[in-house]
Amino acid sequence: MIQSRRDRRDWRIFSWVSLASAIVSAMFSLNVSPPEESWPHAIAQGIATSLLVATPILFFELRSARAGALRRLRRLPLALYFAVKVLYYVVVILFGLIVARLLMTAHFEVDTIFHRSVFFAVGMSVVGNLIFEMGGLLGFGTLKNLMTGRYVQPKRELRAFLLIDMKDSTGMAERLGGVLFHELLNDFFRDVADAALECEAEIHKYVGDEAILTWEGGAALADGECLRCPFIARDLMARHGPAYLARFGAIPTFRASIHYGEIVAGEIGEVRREIAYVGDTLNVAARLLDAAKELGRDVLVSDDLLAQAPLPEGLRTEKLPVLTVRGRAAPLGVSALESV
Numbered sequence: 183m184i185q186s187r188r189d190r191r192d193w194r195i196f197s198w199v200s201l202a203s204a205i206v207s208a209m210f211s212l213n214v215s216p217p218e219e220s221w222p223h224a225i226a227q228g229i230a231t232s233l234l235v236a237t238p239i240l241f242f243e244l245r246s247a248r249a250g251a252l253r254r255l256r257r258l259p260l261a262l263y264f265a266v267k268v269l270y271y272v273v274v275i276l277f278g279l280i281v282a283r284l285l286m287t288a289h290f291e292v293d294t295i296f297h298r299s300v301f302f303a304v305g306m307s308v309v310g311n312l313i314f315e316m317g318g319l320l321g322f323g324t325l326k327n328l329m330t331g332r333y334v335q336p337k338r339e340l341r342a343f344l345l346i347d348m349k350d351s352t353g354m355a356e357r358l359g360g361v362l363f364h365e366l367l368n369d370f371f372r373d374v375a376d377a378a379l380e381c382e383a384e385i386h387k388y389v390g391d392e393a394i395l396t397w398e399g400g401a402a403l404a405d406g407e408c409l410r411c412p413f414i415a416r417d418l419m420a421r422h423g424p425a426y427l428a429r430f431g432a433i434p435t436f437r438a439s440i441h442y443g444e445i446v447a448g449e450i451g452e453v454r455r456e457i458a459y460v461g462d463t464l465n466v467a468a469r470l471l472d473a474a475k476e477l478g479r480d481v482l483v484s485d486d487l488l489a490q491a492p493l494p495e496g497l498r499t500e501k502l503p504v505l506t507v508r509g510r511a512a513p514l515g516v517s518a519l520e521s522v
Contacts, residue, residue: 192244199240200232203306207232210302214295227286234278235303239271243314267311275303323384324457328449333457336448340399341459342408342440342487343467344383346374346415349435351391358430366426367391370434373422377415381407386459392471396459403442406494412438412481413497413521437480439470440519442487466514469507473516477502485515496522 211228212221279299283290316325327333348354348370355363374393378385383395397408419426419433426433443463450458466484474482479502488499498520504513 196240196244199310200236203236204229204232206306207236210299214298216295223286227282230285231278231282231299231303234282235275235307238274238278239307239310242267242270243311271304271307271311275300275307279303327457328455333448336446338444339447340443341445341447341463342397342399342403342442342491343386343459343464344395344408344411344438344440345467345471346393346395346412346436346438347471348391349437354430354432354434362430366430366434369422369426370419370436373418374415376418377411380414381411383408383411387456394464399442403491406491408440408442408487409483409491409497409519410494412436412440412519435480437471437474438482439467439474440481440483440487441467441470442484442490466507469505469514470516473505477518479518481519482516483519485517488517498522 208225208228211231212224215221215224215227279296280290283296313325348367351363351367354366358366370391371388371393374395375385377383378395381395381397383397386394386396388394395408395411415436419435423433441463443461443466445459445461445463447457447459449455470482470484474480482502483499493499499517500520502516502518505516507514
């Protein structure tokens with residue numbers, strides 16, 4: 183069975199977090215174990231507890247954004263959603279601690295070590311939950327860059343940008359109404375996010391009905407993944423077509439533009455911080471998106487990018503007249519990108 187890159191990503195997260203949890207849990211168990219208990223037994227109990235507690239919690243966090251029944255929990259009011267998560271965590275933690283104790287010692291009693299273990303497990307779960315929620319809010323790539331201070335000082339980078347803009351969003355908003363259109367946007371961006379994960383792109387931000395995806399230079403040009411990405415998103419929407427039609431009466435379509443060049447990346451803002459990309463590259467990508475609408479094309483790509491990235495199998499290009507971009511001295515060579 184061939185796994186998607188999203189599945190492989192989830193398994194990497196699952197494996198690394200499980201390993202880290204097992205190590206921390208083993209160290210805690212070794213620290214609180216009574217003097218007469220051997221250290222191999224203490225470590226084994228810590229690892230067993232980690233498996234029984236961390237595994238179901240990790241499964242919930244990774245699958246709640248994808249599995250239908252679990253994903254619906256996220257539509258609950260935030261306070262109620264957190265209450266459900268806290269209840270689930272408490273049940274898992276108590277069950278895991280009791281079962282691990284029974285497996286390793288064949289008896290169970292509520293003693294000081296059990297109390298300390300409960301507080302430790304709850305603390306670990308809260309920290310892990312905060313990391314997952316912050317990663318979901320900011321994007322794990324952005325969270326990592328903010329935590330490591332990669333862009334505290336602005337730096338020049340070569341990046342590819344893919345802009346995806348829903349067609350006829352105004353008409354659909356009028357037909358569906360605000361609430362239902364918001365749900366359509368959410369499903370639309372979920373398919374775009376799945377395509378981004380398949381192409382190993384970073385989701386920079388959502389702006390209205392537009393998504394901005396980006397790749398660092400080497401990753402963007404290595405195998406032309408940035409050129410395949412809009413077609414993967416289109417295929418995902420077609421695959422989910424029956425669900426879109428049943429709920430919204432239409433399958434969303436979009437225009438896209440792809441460009442590559444130098445930008446300056448750096449942290450920006452005080453009350454709310456984010457990583458901003460500044461430079462001509464994003465402006466040109468936005469001009470390409472406007473040109474796609476004017477020319478009646480679905481995907482436009484700059485010749486600057488085509489000259490450096492291999493064209494993936496199953497795609498073809500059609501040379502178009504050069505574009506004049508405001509603020510840019512040289513005209514921009516541009517091509518339409520289509521699937522064969």
